[in-house]
Each structure stands twice: as C-alpha cells, then as structure tokens.
Amino acid sequence: MIRIAALDAVTQARSLREVPSMATGVISALLDVDEEELTVRLSYELPAEVAAVWREAEALRAQAEEAEGRAALLRREAVRGLLTQTHMSQAEAGVVLGLSKQRVQQLAS
Template sequence: MITNYDVVAYRDGKWWTFEIPALTSPSPNTPGHPIVAMGQARTVADIAEEARDVIALWAEVDESSVSVEVSYRLPPAVQRALDDAKGLDAAGRAALDEAAALRRDAVRQLRTVSGLSQADSAAVLGLSRQRVQQLEATTRQ
C-alpha cells in the first residue's frame, strides 16, 4: 500500500527546505507546539526524493511505499503575481469563449437570417470560408 504525503517546500538561502505537515511529534520544550518533520534539498528536482527519505525514516516504512505531492511556498510578491496571472488567464479564456459565441451567432444570423452564402459571410466577417463552415457546424451542436 502506498501512502501519500503533502510536502511544502520553500527557498532558504542556497537550499530548499521542506516540511511534511502530516509528520509531527510533541515539542519537549514548548508544550502544544509540535515539531514538524523537515529536510533540505539542493535543487527542486531533489525535493521529492529527499522527502521520501525523511518520511521513510520518520514513519519507519519502506521508501517505495511513500508518494509525495510537493507544493511551494513562494515569496508574497511572487505569489501575488502568480495569482494575478491566473486570474487574467481565466478572464482571458472567458473573453475568448464569449467572443467565439458571438462569432458563431454572427455567422448564424448572416447565413440563416440574411441568407448569405458561406463565401459571402466569410468575406463580410473577415474570416476564411473554412472558419465560417466550422463556426456554423458548432452552432448546430
């Protein structure tokens, strides 16, 4: 049986430090504050392997029975930029979807309401005849 562990990694000087939140033990010096299993890796590529080693030692299991999912704690400015970029990507995809729907509607109106041919519709809309054909086909679905 394979056990999955979440691993959180962050840059710490020249090293990547990682924590394994599922593996804790009580702190002997500060009751109520657990000690979290941690480790270090020189590169991002090494984090998963190093984390599996730490987990295998901590949990006293074979390393082959351990699977890890690594996430990264980024500096706040980097995380904000990444979140903003993801938001803009989503808004851009939504705008493209809306534009495609409007384009399909324009083709439908020209073809069915105005009775234009595919070639004339393509010329009026600035599209290729093949694209008008595609838009018309997706309108029917």
C-alpha cells in the same frame, strides 16, 4: 529548505529533484521506518509576492478562456444571423466579414 511540519524537522536539498528522497530519508530516520514503507506528499510554497502574481495571472487566464468561449458563440451567432437575414452566400458573407468561405461554413454549422 524542506520543512516536515508533522515531525518538526527540516532538511535541505540541492535541487527540487532531490526533495522527495531527502524528505523520505529524514522521515525514515526520525520514525525508524524503511523508506519503502513511506508515502510522502509534497507541497511547495511560493514567496507571497510571487504567489499573488501567479494567482492574478491564473484568474486572468480563466477570464480570457471564458471571454474566448463567449466570443466564439457570438461569432457563430453573427454568421448565422448574417446568412439568414441577408440571404448572402457563404462566400459573400466571408468577404463581408473578412473570413474564408470555409471558415464561414464552420461557423454556420
């Protein structure tokens, strides 16, 4: 269902691909204006339950990104601390941490 609130009008489309042209067509007909003269902005409304689940998923994704950033910072700090405090080689630190020497080099730089 396509609702055009400003004109108190509704129409339908068989697929989401048709929504812009159907909305433009209805607005054009009701306002007696050429379709080419119109700019239509669309917004889609999810069912309330779906929207709530989507918002929660997005919030969790954002938290995960933040946690991943913090984890990366702490990994770098741990590698640098290990190398500084123990004077191990990067290869030895890799063995202790279960990382390749190359990964230790990346985290240490």
